[in-house]
Amino acid sequence: MYILNAELTHEYLSSPYKMSRIMTTQRSGRFSSPRTPRSTIDVTTTSPYRLATDSPSRQLQWELQQLAISAQEDFNAQLDLENEQREALHKEALNEATARHDRVRREAEQARAQLEQQILAEGRRREEEAQKETDRLRREEEQRLAANRKREEERARAAELEERKLAEAQRKEIEAAEKRQLEIRRKDAETARRLKEEQQAVTRRKEEAQAAKVEAAQNTPAPISTTSAQQAQQALQPTRSAHPNTQFEEEHQRYLTIHQRLKELRKGMASQAKQNAGLKQAMGDMRREIKKSVGQVREGKGANQNQLRNIMNVLRKAATLAEPSVDVTLYLASPPQQIDDPKGPALLVYLLNIFAKAIVAQFVDEAGVKPQIADPIGTVASHIFAISDLRWKDISLIDILIAKFHVVCPVLFGIYGDEQSYEGKRRLGWSKEEDGGPFMPQQRHFERMTGLGAGFAGISLKNYEKARAKNPYPDHHYWQALARIANIPSDQITQTHFVVLKGMIEGYEAKFLHFFGDAAIAALRHVLVELPKRSPPSVASKALAGLPDVLRREKKLVL
Structure with missing residues (x-):
């Protein structure tokens, strides 16, 4: 072991960088404190400055360099170790992330597969429901068609039965109509004979009265006054019958x-x-x-x-x-x-x-x-x-x-009167717009009479042959009303009568023929052809006279 130069040691230790290197070396265990040295540097074998003549400072410098190199190597080794550890950690984290990703992917694929299975199952279910609904609708349509065919067959059978019944009823009706026609002809002949006798009696009375007046005028020396002359002239003219049927x-x-x-x-x-x-x-x-x-x-x-x-x-x-x-x-x-x-x-x-x-x-x-x-x-x-x-x-x-x-509508029951007078209008059924006011206009009156004539026919021409109820107003009332109007004296018949007749007949020809047969044809000929001819001309009579052309054109009925 050698002793460091005091000055050099002080210089070296005074540097912060150098001091940190020493402290690092101490922490790494490569540089021990003087009290507990870890090892002894063999200067003779490792230092290039082995001779005593070498400068101690150089020797210290070299040793310090060696220490620095060793510390740097330790530091690099520590960094490498830490890098390896971090790399291992990163790889481990990547492996974990990869495994987690694979797990998530597998779960997503499983969820997708389950969803696809559900979608397929739902599609099959809907197809099955649609097929069931189609089958149900087809069955219902088949049932409906079968029911329609059954109803058509029942209607056909009912129509056939109805036609047979109608043919039988028509046959019976024709026989009854022929009997009625014979009776009507007998009554008409009797009525015509009676009317002819009454007309002859009236003519004889008029002739006798005229002869008496002439004889009296010849035997009277005084001249005839103007008033007497007018009365004589009126006596020579036909008189209007002002006496309605008492029974009516x-x-x-x-x-x-x-x-x-x-x-x-x-x-x-x-x-x-x-x-x-x-x-x-x-x-x-x-x-x-x-x-x-x-x-x-x-x-x-x-x-x-x-x-x-x-x-x-x-x-x-x-x-x-x-x-x-x-x-x-x-x-x-x-x-x-x-x-x-x-x-x-x-x-x-x-x-x-x-x-x-x-x-x-x-x-x-x-x-x-x-x-x-x-x-x-x-x-x-x-x-x-x-x-x-x-x-x-x-x-x-x-x-x-x-x-x-x-x-x-009194005219339906044989009532007549002068259409130009107040009392005559009242008897014919003219209505007033308000109490105490004037009579309604002619056009409105004709509309009322048309509706009432048609309404009377609608009530009286009802077929109760197949009904259990009793007919409250049988068809002979229609014939009676028609005859009463038709037999009114020609000089007493009014436009109101013609309007009511048109309302009674138009649209009811078929029902009239059903009930009365050939007699109905004769009555229609009398009412629609002969009556307008022998009556004073008017708008209403011309309208009634036009019905035969309509019947010929639309009903193929020739009167």
């Missing part, structure tokens, strides 16, 4: 009386309703329901089932209420002679009056402009008055409706 007038008055009694009943029911809140509410609801349902009647097969059902329900409910009661025979034109109890439900009679009024209003307002709507309205009216539950002691109360027709 009596019948007309009976129905007018019924109409007046219905007005009184309406006032009486209103008076009772004021004292009974429940009755007032029920009457109001029933009246509104009837008016609403009648106002909704329209064309089309089965189109009025709901309306008819609502009206029947209201009237049947009223028929079950015995009180208040009323003498029902007061509202019948030909009441039974012997009856134990003439009482019946007043509310039913009241509501039938409301129903009849609504029906007539529909004829006036709707059928006047569109005559074909009169047939379904007439069907509803006829059906209601035919229902057994709404009859009184098996007697239909349709006289309530016919009383309305006697008021608004």
